[in-house]
Amino acid sequence: MLRRVVRKPPLQQLRAMLACAALSVCAAADGASPNANPAVANVARPDFTRDLQPLLARHCGECHGEKKKEGGLDLTHAASLLQGGQSGAAIVKSNADKSLLIERIDDGSMPPEGRPRLSKAEVAVVRDWINTAAKLEAGDGLPPLAPADADYWAFRKPQRPAVPLVANAGRVRSPLDAFVLAQLEAQQLGFSPDADPIALLRRVTFDLTGLPPTPEEVEAFAASYRRPTTQDPYEAVVDRLLASPHYGERWGRHWLDAAGYADTVKTDNDITGTTIREGIWRYRDYVVRSLNDDKPYDRFVREQLAGDEMLGIAELAKLPAESITPEMRELLVATGLLRISVDGTNNFERNRPQERNELLFDTIENVTSNLFGLTVACARCHDHKFDPISQRDYYGLVACLTPSYNLDRWLQPQNRHIIMSTAAEIAEMTAFNKELNTRAGELGGRAARLRKPYEPQDYEARLAALPEAIREDVRAAIAAQQDKRTDVQKYLFEKFDAQLKVTREDTLAAATPADRSEIERLDAEVEDVRARQRTPQKIQALFNVGDVPETRLLRRGNFLTPGPIVGPAIPRVLSDDGDGELFTIDECHQPTSGRRLAAAEALTAPQSRASGLLARVAVNRLWHYHFGRGIVATPGNLGRSGSPPSHPELLEWLAADFIAGGWKLKRVHKEIVMSSVYRQASAGRDVPSAALAADPDNRLLWHAPLRRLESEAVRDAVLAVAGSLDRTLGGPPVLLEGRLDGTVVVSKRALASPTSPWRRSIYLLARRNFGLSLLSVFDQPLMGTNCTQRNQSTVVSQSLTMLHDAFILEQADLLAERVRRTAGDARPAQIRAAYLFVLSRLPSSEESTACEAFLTKQAVHRGEAATVKTTNSTDLALADLCHLLLNTNEFLYVE
16 A cells, blocks of 8 residues: 655645645736636645645544544545545535534544534634535536637547538549548649659558559559450559558558657667567567558457456456457457556566556556547646546546556566467377477587587686686685585685686587587587477557555555545547536446456547547548648647647547448558549659649648668568568567667567568567667667657668668578569669569660660679679679668668
8 A cells, every 4th residue: 555645734834835826826927827726726724734734633643544444534635524534424515514524523433532622713714615626626627618728629429510611623533531621722833744654553562561563463453444344454553552461561660650669568678678468479560450441440449448347357357268269368368558668667666656556557648549549648747738638537547547557456567468378278288398498408408518528628728817816716616505605705706706717618619520510510500499389479468457446536646645536537628418427426336347448439439539539540640640740730739839720620520420430541552542532643853833832741642752771571571571570460570689889770589580680670579679670770669658740851861771780781692682683683674674563654764775784883892892702893883773772762762
């Protein structure tokens, strides 16, 4: 339990006076904040800390204070007073005449005989507080939302506006076009011409799958335009891409950004190693699978917030069960959304109330910035200064999580999982692993016997390097048993053990070539055998732990200053009844597994304020990734401190249509990419001066924006064009290796297959601070909490990486081999193939001429520079050409 800290009354009074004075000055200067807590802002209203607590401490503190709580009644805090004692509720909020506290004061039984009685003025203070302020101290009875707050565009119920009429109706392929074109025509502007078909193919393929089109797809698309059919060839491409399994990988990456996904447990501050959250990758695969299946977004959200409660507490109690259905796994894995925040409590010394609360706060920030698109975290310490989110709203959301993140019955992250293997499966694994361990022991024993002759020699050589006076003492200290070493021996062991220890590398260096080869073979076989061991399937799920605890509003966000009890709730501004409560304050104490499910259902209720906000955030994020900028340019902040929408009616139409269409994301994608606004050409050299003058930043979308590929798409595209991409879906992450020089590369350890290092970037180990260097240089975000909008920089390290990184050079060589296999030795054919692979187009005549000259010059240079004349200089020149094409802006950008 958290220890309650009671400050001395004089200090409390001083702080309250200063706070009230400051608030009075602010109110006089700026007017009262529409979200200000009236219990604080109205100085005339009694305040518990300022007015009531000193009084109660003086008259009642001996029996109901910090040291003694007769009858279970604690009068040191408003929250504990409101909770009451063994005799029941001490007060009836807003009714002093019916309150037990007043009854006992009036009949003289409290304070007891011998203690000073309350004066009439003091009794009046108690009565006044109960009648006017107790409800506010309890966190309920808040004033109605201001009309301006309730009517703010992001919080309205979804309602589809009428599609506007436009003069150039011939360019309207979708209602989206009409909304965009209406604003353009108001500025005497219009759409740019349609993009070149091949440029459009490359654009939509990258947008929907994160990969470039193959040469076969380019040629088939070009041919389809030469032989018109009843179906639009572009629509057929869109349908194919949306059905591709790579769609879920591409858009799953965007969701994982906003969710704050990482494979690591703690803050990840050591480049050489980190703690991996075992099995959390199943949540990543759940996201990819759900998007590929086009799971309705409202269902997608409910499963992640409350999959375990959708399953039911009775089913959870049976785990591990004899029969586990795919649905059970799916619903439990989905709650991984609530398990990916930084959790430092795995260490005993950091398993403290502060870290526990920080995990709760980080989880609230991840969920709200992702789903609500609001900066709710401000309300942890005080009512939000811009948006109508109060502290009660914030801790109402916290109360939805505390049955699972139970601060009093805390589960450390290494213990917070569910075993989803049946008893029979576990028994089978145990028997299988026993055989493997026996085999590994035999192989390890053979390797140890081979190493043995070489170990003493090296050890004795190192020991001989020590001063002779301590040599034998050090030998004795190292040979002694750990629990029998003297203090001197302990000191010698700690100082010299690491220096004298014979490592595997030392042994191998001393061994004969034949023994070295055999030792390495045996060690590799041992590692392979151990890698094949099976472990019970762990799901990093969220689930309820023990009875439901109290959740208290924390004053100034400090767990040492708990305030009133708060029940589970969604923000009032998102509640259609203006209350937000999911249960009454009494119901919220009962052991129930329904808090998160109730919140999830309230947030996704059809045609509600909450679902309207969730839909606006979702479609705005889709727009952001298709156009490089959302209709609201701050996708993580749709509140008053964020950017206003550039096309407000378009955003409303998209959100309402999204809900009406069954919350289907692929339907929205298709609506966007089939539109004329999406299919425009990017701005070329002949840009209309009127358009530049009226809209230089292209906020009105009079041309398609030029966009650089994200970090993962850069790496995946390099692998794809080189023909080396491993397209395997799902599974444990490919490990990374942090080097002392500051670089992070793909590890060669524990690979599932030889091509695992070339899997898509979404399957690389997701670290919070130390991502793969190639990805980091292209702005892969850090994951302290989450990322709703990536930064995009243009820095010299990107060019240097593309020129010198070992991975890029390796893939350029593989691309050259692919070109040779496809085109043979004829240079013109090689140039055409290289352009088609890398840039999805054929070279112009000028480019062909320049490339032939480059190949000739580079072959001579390579031949002259070669120290060993074994490599064909023309092959090296072709690899250089492929490397050159990978370094072009046209490869790194989508137009």
